Amino acid sequence: GENVEQHPSTLSVQEGDSAVIKCTYSDSASNYFPWYKQELGKRPQLIIDIRSNVGEKKDQRIAVTLNKTAKHFSLHITETQPEDSAVYFCAASKNNQGGKLIFGQGTELSVKP
Amino acid sequence: GAVVSQHPSRVICKSGTSVKIECRSLDFQATTMFWYRQFPKQSLMLMATSNEGSKATYEQGVEKDKFLINHASLTLSTLTVTSAHPEDSSFYICSANPLAGGEETQYFGPGTRLLVL
Numbered sequence: 001g002e003n004v005e006q007h008p009s010t011l012s013v014q015e016g017d018s019a020v021i022k023c024t025y026s027d028s029a030s031n032y033f034p035w036y037k038q039e040l041g042k043r044p045q046l047i048i049d050i051r052s053n054v055g056e057k058k059d060q061r062i063a064v065t066l067n068k069t070a071k072h073f074s075l076h077i078t079e080t081q082p083e084d085s086a087v088y089f090c091a092a093s094k095n096n097q098g099g100k101l102i103f104g105q106g107t108e109l110s111v112k113p
Numbered sequence: 114g115a116v117v118s119q120h121p122s123r124v125i126c127k128s129g130t131s132v133k134i135e136c137r138s139l140d141f142q143a144t145t146m147f148w149y150r151q152f153p154k155q156s157l158m159l160m161a162t163s164n165e166g167s168k169a170t171y172e173q174g175v176e177k178d179k180f181l182i183n184h185a186s187l188t189l190s191t192l193t194v195t196s197a198h199p200e201d202s203s204f205y206i207c208s209a210n211p212l213a214g215g216e217e218t219q220y221f222g223p224g225t226r227l228l229v230l
Contacts, residue, residue, distance in 0.1 A: 001173075032217045043206060043221040044157065051217075089156060099210045099219055100147060103156045 002027040004092050006104025014112055019080050021107045023090035024072040030092040033073050034101070035064060038087045047088075048075070080111045116140055117209055119222035126197055127230055134192045134225045136163075136207030142187035143209035147219070148180075151204040163190040163207075197229040 003026040013019050025033075031052035036044035050057045050064045050073065057064050061080075066073040077084055087108050091101040116139040126132050136146055144165045149157040161182055162170040169182035181193040190209075194201055204226050208219040 034218070036221075041204075041224075041226075043223045045221075046218060049218065093217065095217070099145065099208075099217055100159065100162055101157075101208070101219055102159065106156045 002030060002092060002094075002102045004090060004102050004104040006090050006107060008107060009105060010108045010110070012110045012112065013080050015080060015082060017080055019075075019077045019084070019109055019111075021075045021088055021090070021109075022072060023074070023092075023104045024070075025092040025102075026071070027092070027094065028068075028071060029094050031095055032093045033064070033066060034091050034093075035062075035075050036089045036091065038089060038106075040087075044089060077109075080109075082111050082113050085109055085111045115211060115218075115220045117207065117220045117222040119205075119207060119225050121225060122223060123226045123228075125228045125230065128198055129196055131193055131195045132197055132227060134194070134205055134207075134227075136190045136192070136209070136222050138188045138209045138211075138220075141209075141211040143211065144187065146184060146190040146207055146209040148182065148190075148192050149206045149208065151206060151224075153204075157206060160192075163192075165190075194227065197227070199229045202227055202229045 006023045034049035038044045061078045063076040087106045090104040118137045120135045146163040148160045160175045163182045163184040165184045171177045184190040206224040207222045
């Protein structure tokens with residue numbers, strides 16, 4: 001079945017620096033790749049997503065890139081702020097599975113003021 | 114829009130009892146909902162796909178007789194943890210996506226924290 005690998009597991013940056021989290025997926029049929037932010041004890045919140053027909057997508061300080069050939073996608077956060085501190089999860093799914101998401105292991109991001 | 118609720122938010126029960134968790138889509142209909150389990154400092158692991166009007170589809174390694182799923186309407190799915198044991202203590206989260214428009218975005222419920230004593 002589909003497997004999603006996420007790195008690093010922890011990431012610590014200074015406020016204002018950029019943060020990059022990387023994921024690889026195994027199933028070449030995957031075509032939807034969302035990123036979620038989860039604060040302690042809360043539900044995952046969608047922050048950005050990308051579909052397989054697009055190579056890059058940006059929303060203010062957040063961007064996601066997708067390399068279908070290499071089967072990897074990355075989350076880029078620029079000008080990080082302390083409130084960006086949380087656990088970030090990547091995920092992958094296929095259209096014909098009705099939205100079933102397979103998650104990466106998660107990255108705990110800490111932004112130090 | 115696209116709000117998903119769960120009830121209860123937190124439950125403590127004795128070993129051997131059964132616990133029912135509800136997942137509701139408040140402002141949209143969903144033929145499919147998903148149940149995840151998340152242990153502390155770990156990722157969300159898909160347990161099963163809940164299908165309205167038919168049997169749930171379970172992921173490998175998830176006991177269907179222990180985790181009973183009922184999706185009786187287009188806005189409600191329930192997960193019953195039967196004969197709960199301490200190792201079932203976890204954070205259970207459901208998700209759903211709206212029927213219309215082929216939307217892929219999954220909206221998550223707030224989660225239910227289960228503690229089995």
